[in-house]
Amino acid sequence: MKKNFTRYLITSALPYANGPIHIGHLAGVYVPSDIYVRYLRQRGKEVISICGSDEHGVPITLKARQEGVTPQNIVDRYHEVNKKAFQEFGITFDIYSRTSNKIHYETASEFFKILYEKGIFIEKTTRQYFDEEANAFLADRYITGTCPHCGNGNAYGDQCEQCGSSLSPQELIDPVSTISGNKPVLKETTHWYLPLDRYEKWLRKWILEDHKEWKPNVFGQCKSWLDQGLQPRAVSRDLDWGVPVPVEGAEGKVLYVWFDAPIGYISATKELTGKWEKYWKDESTRMIHFIGKDNIVFHCIIFPCMLKAEGSYILPDNIPANEFLNLENEKISTSRNWAVWLHEYLEDFPGKQDVLRYVLCANAPESKDNDFTWNDFQNRNNNELVAILGNFVNRTIVLTHNYFKGCVPEISDLLKTDSEVLDEIRNIASRVTDSLENFRFREAVKLTMDLARLGNKYLADTEPWKLIKTDEARVKTILNISLQITANLSILMDPFLPFSMEKLRNFISFNEISWDLLGSHELLKAGHQIHNAGLLFEKIEDEQIRAQKDKLLITRKNHLKEEPVKEQKPEISFEDFSKMDMRTATIIHAEKVPKTKKLIKMQVDTGMDKRTIVSGIAEYYDPASLIGRKVCVLTNLAARKIKGIESQGMILLSENPDGTLHFVTPADEAVNGAEIN
RNA sequence: GGCGAGGUAGCUCAGCUGGUUAGAGCGCAUGAUUCAUAAUCAUGAGGUCGGCGGUUCAACCCCGCCUCUCGCUACCA
Numbered sequence: 001m002k003k004n005f006t007r008y009l010i011t012s013a014l015p016y017a018n019g020p021i022h023i024g025h026l027a028g029v030y031v032p033s034d035i036y037v038r039y040l041r042q043r044g045k046e047v048i049s050i051c052g053s054d055e056h057g058v059p060i061t062l063k064a065r066q067e068g069v070t071p072q073n074i075v076d077r078y079h080e081v082n083k084k085a086f087q088e089f090g091i092t093f094d095i096y097s098r099t100s101n102k103i104h105y106e107t108a109s110e111f112f113k114i115l116y117e118k119g120i121f122i123e124k125t126t127r128q129y130f131d132e133e134a135n136a137f138l139a140d141r142y143i144t145g146t147c148p149h150c151g152n153g154n155a156y157g158d159q160c161e162q163c164g165s166s167l168s169p170q171e172l173i174d175p176v177s178t179i180s181g182n183k184p185v186l187k188e189t190t191h192w193y194l195p196l197d198r199y200e201k202w203l204r205k206w207i208l209e210d211h212k213e214w215k216p217n218v219f220g221q222c223k224s225w226l227d228q229g230l231q232p233r234a235v236s237r238d239l240d241w242g243v244p245v246p247v248e249g250a251e252g253k254v255l256y257v258w259f260d261a262p263i264g265y266i267s268a269t270k271e272l273t274g275k276w277e278k279y280w281k282d283e284s285t286r287m288i289h290f291i292g293k294d295n296i297v298f299h300c301i302i303f304p305c306m307l308k309a310e311g312s313y314i315l316p317d318n319i320p321a322n323e324f325l326n327l328e329n330e331k332i333s334t335s336r337n338w339a340v341w342l343h344e345y346l347e348d349f350p351g352k353q354d355v356l357r358y359v360l361c362a363n364a365p366e367s368k369d370n371d372f373t374w375n376d377f378q379n380r381n382n383n384e385l386v387a388i389l390g391n392f393v394n395r396t397i398v399l400t401h402n403y404f405k406g407c408v409p410e411i412s413d414l415l416k417t418d419s420e421v422l423d424e425i426r427n428i429a430s431r432v433t434d435s436l437e438n439f440r441f442r443e444a445v446k447l448t449m450d451l452a453r454l455g456n457k458y459l460a461d462t463e464p465w466k467l468i469k470t471d472e473a474r475v476k477t478i479l480n481i482s483l484q485i486t487a488n489l490s491i492l493m494d495p496f497l498p499f500s501m502e503k504l505r506n507f508i509s510f511n512e513i514s515w516d517l518l519g520s521h522e523l524l525k526a527g528h529q530i531h532n533a534g535l536l537f538e539k540i541e542d543e544q545i546r547a548q549k550d551k552l553l554i555t556r557k558n559h560l561k562e563e564p565v566k567e568q569k570p571e572i573s574f575e576d577f578s579k580m581d582m583r584t585a586t587i588i589h590a591e592k593v594p595k596t597k598k599l600i601k602m603q604v605d606t607g608m609d610k611r612t613i614v615s616g617i618a619e620y621y622d623p624a625s626l627i628g629r630k631v632c633v634l635t636n637l638a639a640r641k642i643k644g645i646e647s648q649g650m651i652l653l654s655e656n657p658d659g660t661l662h663f664v665t666p667a668d669e670a671v672n673g674a675e676i677n
Numbered sequence: 678g679g680c681g682a683g684g685u686a687g688c689u690c691a692g693c694u695g696g697u698u699a700g701a702g703c704g705c706a707u708g709a710u711u712c713a714u715a716a717u718c719a720u721g722a723g724g725u726c727g728g729c730g731g732u733u734c735a736a737c738c739c740c741g742c743c744u745c746u747c748g749c750u751a752c753c754a
Contacts, residue, residue, distance in 0.1 A: 217682055217748095224681045224749075293682090293748070323682080324747080331747090362702095363690085368683050369747055376689070379703065387716050395713045402712070443691075446702075460718040465711075539714065599754075616754040 005286035005317070007046035009279045010037050011265045013291040014054035014099070017078040018063050021085055022339035023372055024332040025292070027360040028322040032441050033290035034091045035361065038495040039436050042515040048279060051086075052097035052268045053079040056242040057257035071241045075100055085342045090353050090498050097268035099243075099260060104267035108260040109246040111310060112235070116247060120309045121192040122232055129169050130187035131177040136252070137238030138169070138177055138184055145172030189238055191253070192245070196230035199305045203230075206315070207300065214300075215439070217367065218321045221296045233302065235259040262303040281312050289319045296321050320439040323365040327372050328552065337555045340372070340548075348548070354497040355381050355537070361445045361496055378545045381537065384449060385500075390536040392455040393489070396482040397507055397533035403468055408483055409476030410526035418481055421458050425451065425488050426519035432492060433515070448493045455485045480526065483508065487523035491515065500536050507531050581636035582652070582676035583607060584666040590626040601645055602626065606635055607673015614647035632664045632676055 012033040015021060021030075030051075037049040055075035064071040075098070083096045097104070115121060129138045169175060170186075177184045207214070207222050214222075235256050236245045242254030269276040279285050289299045299319050307313040325332065332339045345356060359380050363370055400406055414422075428451045435444035459482060464475045486504070491513050494501040505511055508530045510523065517523060524530070588610065589603035600621065602613050613633070632652040639648045652664040666674075 220681045221749080222681095224679095228680070228750075297749085326747095367690095371689080373689095376703090382714095382716095383703065386714065391713055391716050393713095395717080397713095399712050446691090449702090456713095456717055457719095459712075460710075463710085463712090468712095533713095535714065537714085539716095614754095 004284065006284045007279065007282075007286070008040055008048070009269070009285050009287040010040075010047060010049045011287070011289050012049070012051040012093070013289075013295055014052050014261055014264050015082055016057070016059070017053040017055045017075040017082070017098070018060050019078060019334050021082050021342040022332060022334070023327070023342070023345075023356070023360060024325040024339070026089075026342060026356070027325040027364050027370075027372070028292040029290050030086065030089075030091050031357055031360045032320070032322065032364060032439070035441055035444075035495040036288075036290070036436065036439070037092060038498065039515070042491070042494065042513050044514065044516070048094045048269065048272065049092065050095060050097075050265050050268045050272070051091075051093045052095070052264055053082065053099065054257070054261045054264060055079070055098055055100045056254070056260055058239065061239065061241045072100065081343055085346060088346050088353070089342060090357070095268050095272040097264065097271050099264045099267070101267065101271065103271050104260070104264055105243050107267035107270060108243045108255055108263045111263050111266070111306070112243075112255060112259070113246050115194075115306070115309055116192070118309070118311075120194070121235065122195050123190060123192055124234075125188050125190045127170075127186045128189050128238065129175060129177070129184035130189075131182060131184050133177075133182050136240065137187070137189055143169045143172065143175050143177060143184065145169075145175040189253075190250075191234045191236045192247075193232035194235050194259075194302070194305065194309070195232045196302065196305055197232060199308065200226065200230050202308065203301060203305070206304070211318075214318060215320055215367075217293065217323060218296055218300065218319055221293070222300045225297055225301055230301070233258075258298055258302065259306070262298060262306070281314060283314060285314055287314055287316045289316050291319065291321045293321050293323050318439070323367070323369045325360075325365050325370055325372050328374070328549075329371060338552070340552075349544075351499075354500045355385060355540075358385060358445065358497060361441050364442050366440070366442055374545045374548050378540050378542075381540045385537040386539055388449060388456065389452040389489070389493075392452045392459070393486055393504060393507070393536055394533050395459060396455070396479065396486050397530065399464060400479050400483065400530060401532065403464075403472075403475060403479065406530050406532070408524045408526050408528040408530065409480050411477045411480045412473045414477065417458075417461065418477060421454065421481060422484070422521050424454055425485060425521075428454070429488070429492055429518040436495070445496050448489070448496060451485065451489055451492060455482060455489075458482065458485070480524075481521075483524050483530075484521050488518060488520070491518055491523075503534070504536060507533050579636075580634060582632055582634050583672070584670040584674045584676065585631055585633045585672050587626045587629045587631060600626070602651070604631065604633060604649075604651070605672050606633055606649075607671065608635070611635075611648040612645065613649050613651055614645050615651050615653075617651075617653065629663065630666050630668070630670065632666055 010033060013025075013029050015025060033049065037047060040047040053075060055071075060071050060074055064074045067074070079098050086093065086096060099108075129143055130136070131138055131142075175184055176182070203222075204226055207219070208226070212219070236250070236253045236259075237256050238252055239254050240252065242257065243260045244250070245253040245255060266276070266280060269279055273279075279287075291299050296319070299316065299321070304315050307315055327338060327340060330338055346353070349355065355377070359372070359377050362380060362384075363372065363376065397406075400408070403409075428447055432444050432447045435441070435447060459478075462474075462478045464478045467478070468475050486508060487510055490501045490504045490508070490510060494513050501513075505513075508524060509528070512523070583606050585604045585606040587602050588605050591601055599614055600617055602615065603610055604613055634650040634652065635648075637650050639646050654662050654664055666676075
């Protein structure tokens with residue numbers, strides 16, 4: 001299936017414009033994509049790199065409402081922050097566009113229209129709750145009402161947080177719109193669906209047979225989706241923020257964000273160049289999507305179906321999705337502020353873009369989730385960038401200045417060791433090339449560092465500082481070769497460490513970066529004058545690392561405190577309250593319910609009886625530690641079957657903003673069966 | 678529960694379609710060295726390749742079962 005491609009279209013997942021960029025995004029998507037793009041440019045390939053902000057969707061409207069500003073306001077803010085951060089970090093998109101642009105509205109609209117006119121979509125009319133005062137259909141979580149199962153008066157349209165049952169809005173008794181507080185009415189609404197199921201056969205062949213070379217995590221995920229069977233998927237929804245559905249009578253409807261976002265790649269290309277069609281519609285273009293694993297289904301299944309349905313577009317040739325990056329052993333979480341934010345890193349470590357690029361690449365989550373730790377960051381900087389690479393370059397340049405006044409000396413006779421080293425430059429370069437071609441970026445960056453290691457070893461083996469006293473000609477050869485290694489490094493490492501390599505090329509007054517030059521033994525001609533060396537990298541001290549770790553812990557602690565406390569529920573009468581029969585009780589037996597993640601089955605002594613209660617606390621409590629524990633129990637809650645076990649009541653637990661559960665514990669003096677009033 | 682991806686030296690990870698003594702970097706120990714940001718170079722110690730069973734002349738790599746982690750999903754909460 002090797003095709004002859006003559007140009008490249010590289011896309012990087014459009015960051016969602018409701019927050020800043022963190023190291024997880026970088027390691028998963030933008031660092032690999034930028035390395036690849038820079039590499040292609042150095043090879044002289046025709047390539048464009050596309051990215052931009054994804055600015056539609058419900059979360060942005062929610063955030064806007066929370067802050068009392070317009071959605072446009074929110075996306076303007078993050079678009080600027082992220083665009084600037086990417087640029088400063090050296091991510092070289094040819095364009096960083098945005099989906100609130102006019103050109104995107106036109107492109108997305110046009111795309112929809114073509115599919116619409118081809119009769120691709122299925123049209124379905126359903127009844128949804130509508131708020132007449134706000135004049136808007138209500139998303140599930142904008143509706144509250146009484147839970148039909150447990151009677152909780154404050155259940156949401158999608159689920160009841162009290163009894164945990166998942167609901168649909170129509171099941172709620174006495175639904176209320178949280179926007180206006182009014183009672184919503186059921187109203188018919190029509191939406192369009194992309195019948196993914198009709199493309200299943202085609203997808204199976206295209207992915208499972210024609211693209212076996214995709215990464216295992218990507219291929220496996222696709223297979224999983226295909227085996228589960230695809231469903232038609234709504235491409236429109238009732239919302240006032242997004243690209244309007246370009247069909248008569250579709251007022252108040254916009255394209256679903258998953259539909260318009262990938263089209264953003266197309267509109268960004270249009271914005272970049274009038275010749276956009278040769279990138280999107282010419283079979284000799286190789287399109288590659290860089291994404292994180294959360295985006296696999298959209299880029300491997302849905303977007304290709306859209307392109308296929310439209311008919312005139314090419315399909316992606318590869319989608320090297322990465323897994324996730326953890327931070328200090330915990331999942332990165334925006335809401336818990338457990339992240340290293342790019343814009344903050346750039347402030348805290350000015351001029352150290354390459355250090356982060358290097359660490360994130362060397363430890364990228366290519367085949368499985370990986371961990372970023374500040375200790376590792378420090379170690380890699382100090383032991384690899386400073387000690388191996390920076391040191392080798394510095395030794396070479398200093399020696400050249402000490403012995404030959406900064407003038408590149410000439411080669412005389414080559415010994416076997418010299419030839420072997422020169423051969424090894426070529427060898428490493430070709431292996432780096434191979435790794436990059438196959439999206440193995442961590443392997444690639446490791447190999448480039450091997451070239452610097454080779455340089456250090458060469459110097460240690462040949463010891464020019466000793467020979468200078470007896471054999472100057474030999475020293476000339478040695479330093480010439482060391483300088484050739486240095487010049488080769490400045491090309492080979494440029495995709496990974498662009499800032500430092502530019503600096504290095506200034507040290508040696510060299511400004512070629514063409515990949516074709518790699519392996520050459522004459523990048524620096526004898527007689528060429530080089531500049532003095534500065535430091536390529538500097539050590540990072542423990543103090544800085546400690547500060548970063550402290551910062552993480554502090555922001556997290558503050559975040560927990562500042563997490564807004566949930567609003568009080570609507571008033572109830574004393575009568576309502578007195579309906580509830582709550583007692584103190586003691587757990588007398590507890591065991592994990594087999595084959596579940598969270599469930600523990602308990603026997604509790606309520607004073608009145610001994611009964612079974614099933615509770616979802618296994619993630620926070622060990623069954624053995626529960627026995628003998630005093631708890632509060634809602635005893636007259638209707639029994640409910642959970643995993644085939646009848647749960648007779650509910651144990652009261654408090655839930656922290658981070659989701660952890662904690663028992664509400666009665667004082668020691670309370671006896672079993674004591675009423676709680 | 679179903680599906681997917683992982684579980685390889687103290688740590689972070691490589692190991693292509695099964696084939697002789699399982700690799701790298703860091704860390705650790707010992708030695709060499711001083712041109713270099715006390716950096717470098719060499720040598721060494723460390724693994725029953727998650728567990729059990731099977732296929733095979735031969736398995737880290739194939740098959741089955743079990744177990745742990747992550748993700749998606751489900752009549753999970």
